Amino acid sequence: MHRLHEFLEPSTADLDAFEKAKTDRLELEKKAVIRRQGEKMDAIYFLASGWVASCVDTESGRRQIVKIHLPGDLLGVPSICLERSAASLVALTKATVDVIPLTAFARLFRESTQFAFSMLLSSQQERVLLMDRVTSIGRTLAPQRIAALLLHIHDRLKLLDSRNGKSFELPLTQEELAQATGLTSVHINRTFQELDRLEVIERSDRKITLKDVRALRELAALPSRKFVRDPAWLELD
Incomplete structure (x- = not known):
């Protein structure tokens, strides 16, 4: 749960609400696909254990890993602004993920301003780190x-x-x-x-x-x- 503590200390109510937002738990083997690129967006995922990659497959058949996820990460969040997923989520190891429907995720924002700000700051941190990775890959x-x-x-x-x-x-x-x-x-x-x-x-x-x-x-x-x-x-x- 460290991602919920990165910028603001969540309230007990926020932590309880986050736990209640999870509707299912998936136990995955290595190389299992959680969601494929282009599939309909209806949920995000909380990575409870293991490593997962966000991957973008090009038309030429080449794959770019754009993010390596570690326990505590939320998976698939960048695609919530899209009808269909921008990336595939693939287990790099055995992994456990919790399913959070988008409707439940939206409810967390409506019910807690602090949670909303925490997620905003976390998403901007991800953007800065992605900027650094793009620069590293493209210019070093x-x-x-x-x-x-x-x-x-x-x-x-x-x-x-x-x-x-x-x-x-x-x-x-x-x-x-x-x-x-x-x-x-x-x-x-x-x-x-x-x-x-x-x-x-x-x-x-x-x-x-x-x-x-x-x-x-x-x-x-x-x-x-x-x-x-x-x-x-x-x-x-």
């Missing part, structure tokens, strides 16, 4: 792209649990990493080898250890972002 070289992706995942896992250290399991295949960074699978392997030689990361099977986080940040050349909790301009009764 392969080592910078991989470094930025690893740091993004590391930082988000720390938000989930401050006890998470510099090591984490990366369940994405080389093909999925390629889809997330706009590279080829061969280029992914070569780039990881280069990062190994630079001694900024260490790989063991699918476990990644960030050996030198500061050097990795310098390599990624990501802008420093400080998101504001309880912004002063937001005056709530």
Whole structure:
């Protein structure tokens, strides 16, 4: 539930209402499709456990992973302004998701101004992070792209649990990493080898250890972002 606490502290009533908005729970195997691109929009999803990717498939048959979702994320929200889903939601690992009908999601906004503002701020945060990813993919070289992706995942896992250290399991295949960074699978392997030689990361099977986080940040050349909790301009009764 950390996403509901990012910018404003939700009330007990808001948390209870959010729980009541969930109508079903889906237990998914790896590679299961939660919703396909182009399917009718009638619900969003809360990711209770596991990793999920938002994917856009082009007419040429190529796939771009536009977002890697971790536990606590809301899935499919960008498509609520559309009749049909803009992206496919695909499980990268075994996952558990809760279904939230759009009518129930709308009711949360109507009943709580604080919840509405919290979702607005969260959506703008997502937009800023997407801007950074687009810039990374479109205007940096392969080592910078991989470094930025690893740091993004590391930082988000720390938000989930401050006890998470510099090591984490990366369940994405080389093909999925390629889809997330706009590279080829061969280029992914070569780039990881280069990062190994630079001694900024260490790989063991699918476990990644960030050996030198500061050097990795310098390599990624990501802008420093400080998101504001309880912004002063937001005056709530």
